[in-house]
Amino acid sequence: MTKVIPLQKIKKVLQKIDPIKEIEEGFIAYSNGKVVVPPVGELQFEKPHGEVHIKYGYIKNDDYFVIKIASGYYENIKLGLPNYSGLMLLFSQKTGELISILLDEGHLTNIRTAAAGAVVAKYFAPKKVKRIGIYGAGVQGKMQLEYLKPLVDCQDVIVWGLNAKELELYKKEMEPFGFNIETTENSEDVTSTSNLIVTCTPSTSPLIYIDQIQKGIHITAMGSDTPEKQELDSAILKKADLVIVDSISQSLARGECYQAMSAGMITKENLVELGHAIQQKKSQRTSDDQITIADLTGVAVQDIQITKAVWNALSVEK
Amino acid sequence: MTKVIPLQKIKKVLQKIDPIKEIEEGFIAYSNGKVVVPPVGELQFEKPHGEVHIKYGYIKNDDYFVIKIASGYYENIKLGLPNYSGLMLLFSQKTGELISILLDEGHLTNIRTAAAGAVVAKYFAPKKVKRIGIYGAGVQGKMQLEYLKPLVDCQDVIVWGLNAKELELYKKEMEPFGFNIETTENSEDVTSTSNLIVTCTPSTSPLIYIDQIQKGIHITAMGSDTPEKQELDSAILKKADLVIVDSISQSLARGECYQAMSAGMITKENLVELGHAIQQKKSQRTSDDQITIADLTGVAVQDIQITKAVWNALSVEK
Numbered sequence A, B: 001m002t003k004v005i006p007l008q009k010i011k012k013v014l015q016k017i018d019p020i021k022e023i024e025e026g027f028i029a030y031s032n033g034k035v036v037v038p039p040v041g042e043l044q045f046e047k048p049h050g051e052v053h054i055k056y057g058y059i060k061n062d063d064y065f066v067i068k069i070a071s072g073y074y075e076n077i078k079l080g081l082p083n084y085s086g087l088m089l090l091f092s093q094k095t096g097e098l099i100s101i102l103l104d105e106g107h108l109t110n111i112r113t114a115a116a117g118a119v120v121a122k123y124f125a126p127k128k129v130k131r132i133g134i135y136g137a138g139v140q141g142k143m144q145l146e147y148l149k150p151l152v153d154c155q156d157v158i159v160w161g162l163n164a165k166e167l168e169l170y171k172k173e174m175e176p177f178g179f180n181i182e183t184t185e186n187s188e189d190v191t192s193t194s195n196l197i198v199t200c201t202p203s204t205s206p207l208i209y210i211d212q213i214q215k216g217i218h219i220t221a222m223g224s225d226t227p228e229k230q231e232l233d234s235a236i237l238k239k240a241d242l243v244i245v246d247s248i249s250q251s252l253a254r255g256e257c258y259q260a261m262s263a264g265m266i267t268k269e270n271l272v273e274l275g276h277a278i279q280q281k282k283s284q285r286t287s288d289d290q291i292t293i294a295d296l297t298g299v300a301v302q303d304i305q306i307t308k309a310v311w312n313a314l315s316v317e318k
Helices: A007-014 A019-031 A107-124 A139-148 A164-177 A187-191 A234-239 A255-262 A274-279 A300-317 B007-014 B019-031 B107-124 B139-148 B164-177 B187-191 B234-239 B255-262 B274-279 B300-317
Strands: A003-006 A041-045 A050-059 A064-073 A084-092 A098-103 A132-135 A156-160 A180-184 A196-199 A218-221 A242-245 A271-273 A292-295 B003-006 B041-045 B050-059 B064-073 B084-092 B098-103 B132-135 B156-160 B180-184 B196-199 B218-221 B242-245 B271-273 B292-295
Touching: A003 A007, A003 A300, A007 A098, A007 A107, A007 A300, A019 A107, A019 A274, A019 A300, A041 B050, A050 A300, A050 B041, A050 B050, A064 A107, A064 A300, A084 A107, A084 A300, A098 A300, A098 B098, A107 A139, A107 A218, A107 A242, A107 A274, A107 A292, A107 A300, A132 A139, A132 A187, A139 A164, A139 A196, A156 A164, A156 A187, A164 A180, A180 A187, A234 A255, A234 A292, A242 A255, A242 A274, A255 A292, A271 A274, B003 B007, B003 B300, B007 B098, B007 B107, B007 B300, B019 B107, B019 B274, B019 B300, B050 B300, B064 B107, B064 B300, B084 B107, B084 B300, B098 B300, B107 B139, B107 B218, B107 B242, B107 B274, B107 B292, B107 B300, B132 B139, B132 B187, B139 B164, B139 B196, B156 B164, B156 B187, B164 B180, B180 B187, B234 B255, B234 B292, B242 B255, B242 B274, B255 B292, B271 B274
Parallel strands: A003 A098, A132 A156, A132 A196, A156 A180, A196 A218, A218 A292, A242 A271, A242 A292, B003 B098, B132 B156, B132 B196, B156 B180, B196 B218, B218 B292, B242 B271, B242 B292
Antiparallel strands: A041 A050, A050 A064, A064 A084, A084 A098, B041 B050, B050 B064, B064 B084, B084 B098
């Protein structure tokens, strides 16, 4: 009998899981060719502006396969509804049976995304982080900061956003975690003071330009996961010493690297896959002067890993 | 709050629905360009042999979008499990919210598939059906016959299969519907006596060859829905007066037409889409001598229509 797990129960069992470890292992398996991930399924809606992603796949010879559905509807907030939603489906790889439906409402997507940011910081953040810069004061902007906390020895944060009320809320919610938070609507304020930056907006035009880039900076570009979205001036990717992606094959069709390749700024040969970089020191940050960029479009292996971890933790409870 | 609907409740409410009407309307909307259906998502497993299809899409300016997951695991029967399973997910097109999960275990896929066979028979069956021939004694073989009953004035049936026990069971189950059923393991027995044939097997090599084809025959090829599966000798499609497909774009990549095009037997220009044929008499059967073939790979619009119909019928009940 299929088990339908509500969000509340998922949130409770998440306390027993280390998502950063799960996601890191997932990226390694993925880059080592042990994961089957077909191209992302997609629906786009214009009015109201919404999009749906279907990400799915499996680890070879594992017990499960996972199908994840996640939606972003950017006008929902006007209706008092969350902009993001979704669910995870866990099936038996041996029989096709539906084992469990995790009604996570997009929460597990948020977590596996934030955990990927933390994995990147672990290998690419400058040794001495002066200030953490976050673009986007939404759910993901908050979670990225929360997940950086155990990995980065820095409490000073500046958050960029376009909505003063949302920025105020960000400050109020995140300061209790122990951060000193400044907010701004001016992108220069972030880049002139921060050397570890995470962008997590659905922007379709650059928020950071090439002349804002200083030596030693690291940027994790998290927001762009379609061919249309873009947060970084493509010239930044050209200038970078290292361009890391979660999935080379996905980067050919979506995200910052897709934009930069279309603009002729970089080629596929410039890209290093995260799961490979984790396994070889020379592909990680090796000096305080390097400019490093990670472009994350979100890979089904993250959904597989977080779903399996939740299911296994629930199974232990029984 | 998402409503999770179990199979039993779905089966009950199905009595209030006319799937043939729903599916016919769906095909018309699809061929008229009113439906968005991205390419089928797919997972393939070798050991044990299984496959999973994700079919999804929406009718433009409708309230909903639908994602359907259906699996076929051909060795499940050895484990005492059904070979086919699946579920339907109904979402709001306006907000992305998950409205309902229909835990139909593949039943709605079976119904929308059988209903498509009935729609085809309505427009392409010979005026005088001598005998109905069915290839495949599984669930779909039974449902195709059940759905032909109200449309075809013929009680004589011959069923081809490879498993004597399964054939016996078929006879036992389907005779109470008012059919006279003969069974055979020899394909010639079917084609020499039947002029309305439905093939519904997962075969990967032809079950019917060109020299078995007589004037006036109609074949609905239902089984092949991947690039690998094939039930008809491709020369049959070349010889046919009409080749109907449920979706031209899908036929370029899967099913009998894909096989026949790969073999150079037909081209895209030979294909007529079912939703167009329904609307124009000249694309339907016009004489008793014509050889007509319908190749159905299964289109998401069928899933959308059946899911919406079930949901609407459930909503009326409340």
